[in-house]
Amino acid sequence: MTDDTRPDDGEEAVSDEEVDEVLQEIERKRSLSGWAAVVVALIGISFSVFQMWLAAKGFVLSLSVPGVGDVVFASLQLLQINAVHVSFGLILTFLLYPGSTGDGPLSRRCIALGSLVDEKLGGDHPVSRVVHAIGDALAWAILDRDMNRVAPSDFVFIVLSVLSAAYFITDFNEIQRMRALGLERGRPIQEVFTFLEPIAGLLGPLADTSYAFVLGVLGVLLVLEATRRAISLWLMVIVAAFVVYARFGVLIPQDAAYVGVLSIPELSWASIIQNLWYNTENGVFGIPVTVSVQFIYIFILFGAFLEMSGAGQWFIDLAYGATGTRKGGPAKASILASGFMGTISGSSIANTVTTGAFTIPLMKRSGYSPEFSGGVEASASSGGQILPPVMGAAAFLIVQYTATPFADVIVVATIPAIVFFFGVWVMVHFEAVKEDIGGLDPSELVNIRSHLRSGWFYLVPIVLLLYYLIIERLSVARSAWFTLIAIGALITLVAAYSDETRARLGAIFGVLFGVSFLSQFLAGAGVLAALAGGGTGSQPIMAAFSATVGDLGTLIILAGVLTLITRPRLDSPLLSFDSAVDDASETTADAIGRPDLASNGLYNLGVFLGKSMESGARTAVPVVIAVAAAGIIPGVISVSGLGPNLVSLITAVAGGSLVLLLLVTAFSSIILGMGMPTTVTYIILVSLLAPALTEFGVPLLAAHLFILYFGVIADITPPVAVAAYAASGVAKSDAFQTGIEAFSLSLNKAIVPFAFIVTPGIILIRRAPTDSGYRIVGTADLLDLGYSIPEILIPVIGVFLGVVALAATVIGFAYATVSRGERAAFAFSSLLLMAPGLAVSGVYDLLGLVGIGGGEMTVLLDVVLRGVGLALFLFLMAKNRQRGGDPAGRSGTAEPA
Numbered sequence: 001m002t003d004d005t006r007p008d009d010g011e012e013a014v015s016d017e018e019v020d021e022v023l024q025e026i027e028r029k030r031s032l033s034g035w036a037a038v039v040v041a042l043i044g045i046s047f048s049v050f051q052m053w054l055a056a057k058g059f060v061l062s063l064s065v066p067g068v069g070d071v072v073f074a075s076l077q078l079l080q081i082n083a084v085h086v087s088f089g090l091i092l093t094f095l096l097y098p099g100s101t102g103d104g105p106l107s108r109r110c111i112a113l114g115s116l117v118d119e120k121l122g123g124d125h126p127v128s129r130v131v132h133a134i135g136d137a138l139a140w141a142i143l144d145r146d147m148n149r150v151a152p153s154d155f156v157f158i159v160l161s162v163l164s165a166a167y168f169i170t171d172f173n174e175i176q177r178m179r180a181l182g183l184e185r186g187r188p189i190q191e192v193f194t195f196l197e198p199i200a201g202l203l204g205p206l207a208d209t210s211y212a213f214v215l216g217v218l219g220v221l222l223v224l225e226a227t228r229r230a231i232s233l234w235l236m237v238i239v240a241a242f243v244v245y246a247r248f249g250v251l252i253p254q255d256a257a258y259v260g261v262l263s264i265p266e267l268s269w270a271s272i273i274q275n276l277w278y279n280t281e282n283g284v285f286g287i288p289v290t291v292s293v294q295f296i297y298i299f300i301l302f303g304a305f306l307e308m309s310g311a312g313q314w315f316i317d318l319a320y321g322a323t324g325t326r327k328g329g330p331a332k333a334s335i336l337a338s339g340f341m342g343t344i345s346g347s348s349i350a351n352t353v354t355t356g357a358f359t360i361p362l363m364k365r366s367g368y369s370p371e372f373s374g375g376v377e378a379s380a381s382s383g384g385q386i387l388p389p390v391m392g393a394a395a396f397l398i399v400q401y402t403a404t405p406f407a408d409v410i411v412v413a414t415i416p417a418i419v420f421f422f423g424v425w426v427m428v429h430f431e432a433v434k435e436d437i438g439g440l441d442p443s444e445l446v447n448i449r450s451h452l453r454s455g456w457f458y459l460v461p462i463v464l465l466l467y468y469l470i471i472e473r474l475s476v477a478r479s480a481w482f483t484l485i486a487i488g489a490l491i492t493l494v495a496a497y498s499d500e501t502r503a504r505l506g507a508i509f510g511v512l513f514g515v516s517f518l519s520q521f522l523a524g525a526g527v528l529a530a531l532a533g534g535g536t537g538s539q540p541i542m543a544a545f546s547a548t549v550g551d552l553g554t555l556i557i558l559a560g561v562l563t564l565i566t567r568p569r570l571d572s573p574l575l576s577f578d579s580a581v582d583d584a585s586e587t588t589a590d591a592i593g594r595p596d597l598a599s600n601g602l603y604n605l606g607v608f609l610g611k612s613m614e615s616g617a618r619t620a621v622p623v624v625i626a627v628a629a630a631g632i633i634p635g636v637i638s639v640s641g642l643g644p645n646l647v648s649l650i651t652a653v654a655g656g657s658l659v660l661l662l663l664v665t666a667f668s669s670i671i672l673g674m675g676m677p678t679t680v681t682y683i684i685l686v687s688l689l690a691p692a693l694t695e696f697g698v699p700l701l702a703a704h705l706f707i708l709y710f711g712v713i714a715d716i717t718p719p720v721a722v723a724a725y726a727a728s729g730v731a732k733s734d735a736f737q738t739g740i741e742a743f744s745l746s747l748n749k750a751i752v753p754f755a756f757i758v759t760p761g762i763i764l765i766r767r768a769p770t771d772s773g774y775r776i777v778g779t780a781d782l783l784d785l786g787y788s789i790p791e792i793l794i795p796v797i798g799v800f801l802g803v804v805a806l807a808a809t810v811i812g813f814a815y816a817t818v819s820r821g822e823r824a825a826f827a828f829s830s831l832l833l834m835a836p837g838l839a840v841s842g843v844y845d846l847l848g849l850v851g852i853g854g855g856e857m858t859v860l861l862d863v864v865l866r867g868v869g870l871a872l873f874l875f876l877m878a879k880n881r882q883r884g885g886d887p888a889g890r891s892g893t894a895e896p897a
Contacts, residue, residue, distance in 0.1 A: 018730070019353050019730070023350065025729065026722060029096050030148060030149075031147060044092065044616075045617070047620075048301055048612075052298075055298050061074045061076070079285055080169060083164065083168040086289060087165035089620070090161040090222055093621055094157045094161070096618070097230050098147055099229065101143065101144060110135060114131055157225065161222055163215065164215050164218065171212075178210075178212055183210050186213065188206070189207070213273055216276070216277035217269075220243065223284055223632070227629040230622045231626055231676060231677065235629060245636065245640075247272060249264040249640060250264055265640070275635060275638070276636075276639075284631055284632060287397075288628070290400070292627045294396075296396050297623075300393075301612070303619075308578045309612075310577050310578050313358075313576075315341065315458070316355065316358055317451060318337075324440040327429065327437065327439060328429055329438075329439030334356075334359035334362075334363060338351060338356075338377060338383075338384060348378070348722070349723055349726045352723045352727050353729070356381070356727055356731070360377050366437050369733075371731070371740075375738050375739075376424070376741075377727045383421060383424070383749065385678055388413050389465055397683065398701070398704045401686060402701050402704055406469055407469050409701070412701055412765060413705065413763070415799075416753070416762065416799075419800060419803055420748055420803075422800060427745050427810055430814055434811065434812075455574070457490045457494055464483050464486050465479060465480070486553055489556035492556060493556050493560050495575050498571075504567075521538060521541060523536075560605075571601070577608055584610075585603065622677060623679060626677045630679070633683070633688075634687040651692055658696045658757075659845055662706070665707065668688075669681055669685055669714060670713055674719075675722055678711040682707055690707065697773070699765050702763060706753045706757055709750075709753040713743075717739070719739070724741075725738070748806050751802070752799060754834075754838045755799055761787075761792040762796055766781055766787070795862075798869070801873060802832075802833035805826045805829045805869075806827070816880050822880070830873075840857050
């Protein structure tokens with residue numbers, strides 16, 4: 001689909017400006033220009049370069065210089081790396097997010113105070129002038145009403161953020177000593193900054209306080225402030241409450257009913273700060289930030305490179321070309337496009353707005369209501385976070401917390417993700433049949449074959465990523481790094497390719513390949529390393545060839561760059577960068593007084609690289625702040641020894657009922673996750689509830705996946721429903737009703753987790769006598785028909801049929817209108833098909849309340865109940881289809897879900 005086929009029949013396409021307005025209203029980011037925008041871009045690019053260097057070189061930052069050898073700039077420890085990572089996030093947060101816009105409750109009260117003083121004393125009274133002078137000074141220092149300037153207070157926070165990172169770099173030996181002896185043994189501030197010695201007496205208590213302790217306190221406060229700005233006040237309050245609890249939880253009486261288990265030993269502030277700020281196991285720089293450093297950021301960068309290369313629009317066009325002509329085609333195409341982009345971006349909101357700007361108007365034009373159109377987009381976009389191979393940021397946290405290989409996480413998450421998207425697909429199909437909504441005209445769509453020929457290179461990075469992760473089983477970081485190199489090589493190759501340059505491009509590449517091969521053959525190293533005096537000496541031809549092939553990506557990039565240098569005005573016939581790259585190219589070219597550079601291929605390639613790195617950094621900022629803040633909660637649980645007591649409390653509240661515990665976990669995930677990133681919800685609830693789930697015999701990986709699913713559902717659950725709210729801004733629909741539609745379309749996402757908890761075979765997990773109590777299903781398990789048929793095949797078929805029954809329940813239509821009674825019957829058949837064990841366990845729990853003993857859920861009973869559900873489902877569908885053949889049976893409006 002091309003730009004000239006955008007909606008027109010009374011339904012205008014959503015402009016980039018409208019998309020930016022919706023995103024800004026939700027994310028509340030500044031719209032910076034001039035020097036501030038340049039500073040943000042430079043810091044963002046520096047952040048990405050730092051992370052790319054880590055992915056390529058590890059923790060030793062070095063560079064090979066011809067004639068000199070390897071120059072080592074720094075060899076950093078994990079704590080230092082994490083501190084620099086978080087400091088980058090803090091600096092960008094204080095640049096991008098305003099501290100106050102003057103519309104908060106505190107600002108309103110200050111304004112009201114000034115008005116009250118004027119009313120009582122008069123505007124010319126000295127007290128009134130003093131009050132207004134103070135107010136003006138505070139407004140100048142803090143407020144950013146138009147969200148377009150960096151306030152002076154932000155610079156103070158930035159300086160403090162830099163100081164905190166610098167201390168980790170320059171005084172790490174002292175930090176290591178204090179981790180053993182305590183923060184009290186650290187130097188006071190006047191010994192760190194010797195120029196303060198003459199005025200040490202004016203420092204008051206600071207003169208006797210460890211500088212490390214002061215920085216730790218400031219660091220935690222900076223993280224809390226950044227959390228308030230970038231995430232939400234609600235999360236800041238929760239995290240701050242845990243910090244206060246660590247200090248004053250000792251005051252809870254141990255003999256108090258229920259809450260007595262929350263009593264903890266007395267902890268000093270120094271001990272708390274040491275564990276929260278100078279620790280890589282827990283706290284700010286704990287496991288979540290480590291995961292962000294090693295995995296999350298590089299994959300966010302991977303998504304940014306793909307998006308800026310134009311892959312987003314290409315995949316949208318591909319989705320519409322594949323499904324656009326079908327009944328209800330625009331909505332089905334939206335599911336495919338949003339699912340793909342969501343798995344890469346990992347952000348429900350950003351994906352909803354950017355993809356929805358194209359898909360929602362087309363859905364509205366085809367006949368879907370604005371609320372339903374927004375609901376489809378929000379539901380599919382949020383589902384991207386559970387769709388392999390990337391699954392947003394939370395998947396990498398699962399890898400770290402469960403010590404599970406990423407390839408196994410992909411295997412486990414695949415079936416439930418497919419079930420979810422299949423369920424949404426069926427719902428939009430039933431809605432299309434009910435409303436008689438057709439597809440788009442073929443003339444409005446791209447030809448699939450020609451489209452694949454013109455953009456096949458967009459598929460290569462995805463295929464390579466899967467190859468590295470699943471076939472080669474490389475680490476997540478290395479897989480992402482190699483894939484980034486592949487994206488850079490492909491984009492450079494395509495940018496330099498045309499009918500007139502292909503011979504030149506091939507010749508340059510051949511020369512580079514030959515030189516590299518000779519260097520490997522004669523010196524045992526690449527060209528630069530050989531010139532620097534490195535290498536192991538001559539090596540066999542095949543070894544030299546393999547080493548040269550390993551550098552193929554770099555050679556392709558060099559060949560493309562050299563070709564573009566010789567043909568700077570080349571217009572690539574295949575490549576179409578994202579509009580953000582084109583805009584940045586024109587803006588920067590005009591800014592330096594060379595507007596002709598906007599048509600220079602090599603310049604555009606450089607802008608693409610810089611814009612991708614800046615975009616990746618901007619996208620990563622809220623994730624970095626979120627994991628830093630959320631890490632404080634498991635840090636407090638660890639330092640206070642609260643964990644076992646908390647498990648006992650939750651188990652006691654659940655009363656031995658797995659069903660009740662699952663319901664508590666589900667509702668906690670949804671409530672806590674409203675308005676928060678999925679990663680935050682996951683980190684908090686995994687720390688609080690996952691141990692209790694495993695106490696009930698739930699496989700650890702299944703428990704983590706369960707929490708992740710309901711954290712994602714929170715994005716589309718009213719009354720907050722941030723993704724649905726974003727979709728309503730694009731669809732110009734009622735926000736609450738859009739949330740209702742999105743939640744209804746995602747109901748199968750809420751039932752499937754219960755299904756795979758009670759039947760782990762659905763996610764290819766088999767209970768086994770191992771240390772963990774389970775293992776990932778292998779080939780031998782699949783060939784064991786006595787296990788695979790009743791515990792994998794039948795349950796998987798059951799969940800697929802169950803979401804069809806659920807679709808008929810929600811939409812109120814299949815082949816014909818579904819009555820209220822039939823809806824109840826469809827819902828019951830859906831429960832029996834998807835999770836009969838849940839129904840049986842619930843019944844046993846209810847019988848236990850009245851003193852009647854229950855039983856165990858056996859495999860035979862599971863199969864029998866699914867058979868009953870299947871029979872009921874087939875009967876209802878046959879009856880509905882028979883009525884659908886009668887025009888009278890098709891008429892009428894279905895009852896609302």
